Amino acid sequence: MSKTFYIETFGCQMNAHDSEKVIGTLEHEGYSRVQDEADAGLILYNTCSIRDKAEQKVFHRLNEYKKLQGEGKKFAVIGCVAQQEGEKIFDKAPYVSLVSGSASYRNLPQMLARLEAGEQRITGLDDRQTDETFETPFVARTNPHRGYITIIEGCDKFCAYCVVPYTRGKERSRTANSVLDEAIRMADAGFTEIQLLGQNVNSYHDPSAKMTFAELLAAVGSIPGIRRVRFTTSHPRDFTKDIVDAIDAVPTLCDHVHLPVQSGSTNVLRAMAREYTRDWYLERISWIKAAKRNISITSDIIVGFPGETEEDLEQTATLLEEVGYDAIFAFKYSPRPNTPAINMADSIPEEVKVKRLQILLDRQRETQRLNYERHLGEVMELMVEGHNRQRNQVIGRSTQNKTVNFTTTQPILPATGSYVSVRITQTFPNSLLGEALAS
Structure with missing residues (x-):
């Protein structure tokens, strides 16, 4: 098996952060992340079972890519649907080799070693009563700020x-x-x-x-x-x-x-x-x-x-x-x-x-x-999250977790992760519009 992997994450912010820790663990174990399933030796789906028909979406995705099994690729279903469906996943999708709930992520290095040794059906499904948490220094954080x-x-x-x-x-x-x-x-x-x-x-x-x-x-x-x-x-x-x-x-x-x-x-x-x-x-x-x-x-x-x-x-x-x-x-x-x-x-x-x-x-x-x-005319400190080049606007977030789109007279747009003081000039039900103050 090629030590490359592709991971797709479904669901909440906790799942997204779990994936950051899983990615970091995989990279520490010598795997390289790729951005396309076709280039990966191991394909992981980090799943969420909160939404309606969540498991159906996972099995649909698995079915889309089962043709890649013939190329020697391995599949892993991790997260909430993995814990919910358990070994039934092997019956519905026999080409899956690893099924693990989030409570077993700390055992991921050992499960990977078994996968590399050729085991076909590896599970991490019995740790829901554990007192241990998934702590690792190897976290592939996607946002540097x-x-x-x-x-x-x-x-x-x-x-x-x-x-x-x-x-x-x-x-x-x-x-x-x-x-x-x-x-x-x-x-x-x-x-x-x-x-x-x-x-x-x-x-x-x-x-x-x-x-x-x-x-x-x-x-x-x-x-x-x-x-x-x-x-x-x-x-x-x-x-x-x-x-x-x-x-x-x-x-x-x-x-x-x-x-x-x-x-x-x-x-x-x-x-x-x-x-x-x-x-x-x-x-x-x-x-x-x-x-x-x-x-x-x-x-x-x-x-x-x-x-x-x-x-x-x-x-x-x-x-x-x-x-x-x-x-x-x-x-x-x-x-x-x-x-x-x-x-x-x-x-x-x-x-x-x-x-x-x-x-x-x-x-x-x-x-x-x-x-x-009520925010009209207020000055807010925003953390810059991105840029809307088409509108020539900067996207920021306030401490109250509100999105503000703002303009600036500076020739260079403020960098992502920087902090800018902005006066609110227009309001909408879900967002605010503003102008950056001269620094």
């Missing part, structure tokens, strides 16, 4: 609709020293923004009992050279006031909190096994709104969960207006394998789910329009 650190893996929440506890295993946290050591190495390498990751990032519990999550946030934000620290995704059950206090106290902590509510109805939240009420959630929102800094709030919403009534939907809509989210990510419910909700009667027709989703999006759009209008 913004980097990610996974501080907690797995999930213990078992929400009725969610497959993550069954695919990523139980919650297990890295030590605070391990996280800080990696953050310091990143700062020394020139990174100025760090994002801490976890399925429930604020459920972090330091195995060495040295730091709370809020204390870890503050410590990362105090590292010389780090200008921005973000974290995602938080769970309301573990969202504590000291997190807001840390954001107020440490200027490098970004003034943005992503706090998924999923529904504004306590009845639906109970059916979802979220284990909090609407009032519990709104209490946490009140902490954020009482902060000295103006903290942007975003959320996730599921519509059409089994048993959701029109009254439940209206409660979600009124919650959106009461909180005044800067953005939401809203989805129609779809049953996922192995979850408790799969046994619930999915009684809401698809066309009703589509209608309900649009109702929420329309009402949220007006809230966002008003929220973004």
Whole structure:
């Protein structure tokens, strides 16, 4: 087998960062990355099972490239669909040689050695109860300015609709020293923004009992050279006031909190096994709104969960207006394998789910329009993310995680990763327009 590889990543930011660590591990084991499947000896698919029909998309992709098997190429399915489907993948796609869930990534070097030795069916599927995390110094970070650190893996929440506890295993946290050591190495390498990751990032519990999550946030934000620290995704059950206090106290902590509510109805939240009420959630929102800094709030919403009534939907809509989210990510419910909700009667027709989703999006759009209008005339510091040459604009992101397209009178456009002060001149429901201030 040629020691070249191609990897395709599906799904969330955690999957993308997992791929950075997998790529780094492969390269440390002597593999070279290529950009085309046809040039690779090993083809990996890092999969996500959150979205509807996720496994179908993976098998479709595998089927597209099975003709390459005759050229001696090897295939690996890793990630959530690998854990979910397990050895059934070998039955559906016999040309696959390696199937591994994310909890087994730390064993990747040994699995690669077995693959190179000619083994045909290698699995890493039995580690969901492990206490170990996937820590490696070999991370192929794709962005030289913004980097990610996974501080907690797995999930213990078992929400009725969610497959993550069954695919990523139980919650297990890295030590605070391990996280800080990696953050310091990143700062020394020139990174100025760090994002801490976890399925429930604020459920972090330091195995060495040295730091709370809020204390870890503050410590990362105090590292010389780090200008921005973000974290995602938080769970309301573990969202504590000291997190807001840390954001107020440490200027490098970004003034943005992503706090998924999923529904504004306590009845639906109970059916979802979220284990909090609407009032519990709104209490946490009140902490954020009482902060000295103006903290942007975003959320996730599921519509059409089994048993959701029109009254439940209206409660979600009124919650959106009461909180005044800067953005939401809203989805129609779809049953996922192995979850408790799969046994619930999915009684809401698809066309009703589509209608309900649009109702929420329309009402949220007006809230966002008003929220973004408040930034008119404001001066923001932006991190440059790219350039739109056709429009002669620069693309930047604020500490509140808002996208700003801006112009500059300078003959040379600011470099990606640099920081620029910009005055906001025009607002839209999802973005802002501005002009760079003379430096």
